[in-house]
Amino acid sequence: MHILISGASVAGPVLAYWLDRYGFEVTVVERAPTLRKTGGHAVDLFRPAMQIVTKMGLLDAVRGKVTGTETLVIRRQGHKPLSLDLGKLYTAVSDDHVEIMRDDLSEIFYDATRDNVEYVFADSIVAISDNGEVTFEHAPGRRFDVVVGADGLHSNVRGLTFGPETGFSTWIGAYLSVISMANYLNLNGVLETIAEVGRMVGVYGAAHMADARAVFLFRTPEPLEYHYRDVPRQKQLLREHFADMGWEVPRLLAELDDTPAFYFDSITQLRLDTWSRGRVTLVGDAGYCPGPAVGGSTSLAVVGAYILAGELSAHAPDHSAAFAAYEREIGDYVKRSRTFAISAAKKVVPARPLDLWTVVGAARLVNALPGSVSRAIAKLNNRSIRLHDTISLKDYRPKETTGS
Numbered sequence: 278m279h280i281l282i283s284g285a286s287v288a289g290p291v292l293a294y295w296l297d298r299y300g301f302e303v304t305v306v307e308r309a310p311t312l313r314k315t316g317g318h319a320v321d322l323f324r325p326a327m328q329i330v331t332k333m334g335l336l337d338a339v340r341g342k343v344t345g346t347e348t349l350v351i352r353r354q355g356h357k358p359l360s361l362d363l364g365k366l367y368t369a370v371s372d373d374h375v376e377i378m379r380d381d382l383s384e385i386f387y388d389a390t391r392d393n394v395e396y397v398f399a400d401s402i403v404a405i406s407d408n409g410e411v412t413f414e415h416a417p418g419r420r421f422d423v424v425v426g427a428d429g430l431h432s433n434v435r436g437l438t439f440g441p442e443t444g445f446s447t448w449i450g451a452y453l454s455v456i457s458m459a460n461y462l463n464l465n466g467v468l469e470t471i472a473e474v475g476r477m478v479g480v481y482g483a484a485h486m487a488d489a490r491a492v493f494l495f496r497t498p499e500p501l502e503y504h505y506r507d508v509p510r511q512k513q514l515l516r517e518h519f520a521d522m523g524w525e526v527p528r529l530l531a532e533l534d535d536t537p538a539f540y541f542d543s544i545t546q547l548r549l550d551t552w553s554r555g556r557v558t559l560v561g562d563a564g565y566c567p568g569p570a571v572g573g574s575t576s577l578a579v580v581g582a583y584i585l586a587g588e589l590s591a592h593a594p595d596h597s598a599a600f601a602a603y604e605r606e607i608g609d610y611v612k613r614s615r616t617f618a619i620s621a622a623k624k625v626v627p628a629r630p631l632d633l634w635t636v637v638g639a640a641r642l643v644n645a646l647p648g649s650v651s652r653a654i655a656k657l658n659n660r661s662i663r664l665h666d667t668i669s670l671k672d673y674r675p676k677e678t679t680g681s
């Protein structure tokens with residue numbers, strides 16, 4: 278069977294890795310001209326994703342590129358800065374967690390697959406027919422047995438198969454922006470933040486990164502009006518929402534003029550009842566993004582890719598049975614990730630003074646307790662705070678009959 282994957286970030290290369298291991302022929306098409314993009318952001322891998330990384334033999338490569346952010350500093354008006362041990366906070370959430378820049382992670386996954394998988398950069402799918410004929414923007418058309426959209430929150434494959442995004446996306450009340458800039462605060466191992474009701478700014482660097490990243494998060498009562506390609510308007514919105522904030526924020530806003538990489542988007546959650554139709558299915562953010570930066574979506578993307586590959590192998594050549602099994606296996610985790618993300622968004626950018634006070638108080642408590650105690654308390658609440666550790670992975674065995 279020949280499988281086409283659209284998107285070479287996290288879900289795409291992980292899926293490609295396992296499909297190749299199971300004997301499928303795999304092609305990945307990526308819209309970007311090269312893998313490494315400027316900018317990007319830190320992402321999280323929790324225990325199940327780390328188990329998959331280990332099965333892929335990539336544990337050392339991943340551990341070699343972690344951001345190493347160990348301290349979280351929270352500033353609030355009228356309070357002394359609070360310094361928290363991030364390791365302790367993460368221990369409460371997961372037994373095995375790493376933070377890594379998304380582009381470092383995708384490079385590791387790409388390097389692990391590039392010799393056996395066909396990658397086509399700077400191209401995109403234009404049409405997919407019912408019998409698997411695929412038309413590309415540039416490359417000649419080809420036929421595939423299965424097409425998988427791993428092309429992110431604003432997925433092209435989802436648009437072609439299920440229609441416009443507005444039908445499935447729900448704004449969860451907040452906006453997110455990330456810029457790249459010189460690491461003028463010399464940050465290494467520290468996430469410096471300032472938090473107020475409805476808005477938060479954070480800055481971090483890492484030993485192996487030449488630059489730093491500033492993250493802006495804010496809440497609005499109603500959705501904002503802007504075009505997704507109108508960068509000057511997006512920068513203006515940021516300036517308006519953070520204009521009167523103290524600490525380093527005026528300098529960070531000044532960086533908006535020269536930043537080599539700028540990201541701005543609403544925090545949107547996808548809700549599709551099914552993410553498979555005909556020969557097409559979706560994986561990672563393309564199918565079930567619970568919300569960028571709030572729902573552990575990178576771990577979900579890695580786990581989703583592993584399960585999809587396993588079920589395709591187990592059911593080959595019956596892709597319909599494989600898609601049904603994939604959705605069954607991951608459906609509950611997806612639903613709980615949505616709930617988790619809505620609650621996390623409220624905690625990261627609290628809407629009321631009481632919420633801010635509660636969040637800081639809880640973080641302070643976890644920080645004060647020995648790791649074993651905070652972990653034990655968190656385990657009492659396993660289905661929410663320790664959500665990502667609660668999915669157990671099947672051990673899929675390669676089948677010998679899946680080659681083309």
Ligand SMILES: Cc1cc2nc3c(=O)[nH]c(=O)nc-3n(C[C@H](O)[C@H](O)[C@H](O)COP(=O)(O)OP(=O)(O)OC[C@H]3O[C@@H](n4cnc5c(N)ncnc54)[C@H](O)[C@@H]3O)c2cc1C
Nearest residue numbers: 284286287288308320321428429433561562569570574575
């Ligand atoms: C600002 C920000 C902060 C985040 N913070 C966190 C965090 O703290 N923790 C966390 O776990 N997650 C975080 N995330 C989410 C995380 O980045 C995603 O969940 C994860 O990258 C999902 O991987 P993916 O492979 O499904 O999709 P993506 O990483 O979005 O990759 C999609 C790929 O598809 C490609 N593509 C797009 N369109 C096409 C097309 N037409 N044809 C071919 N290719 C195409 C893109 O170029 C990209 O390479 C954050 C996201 C953002 C935006």
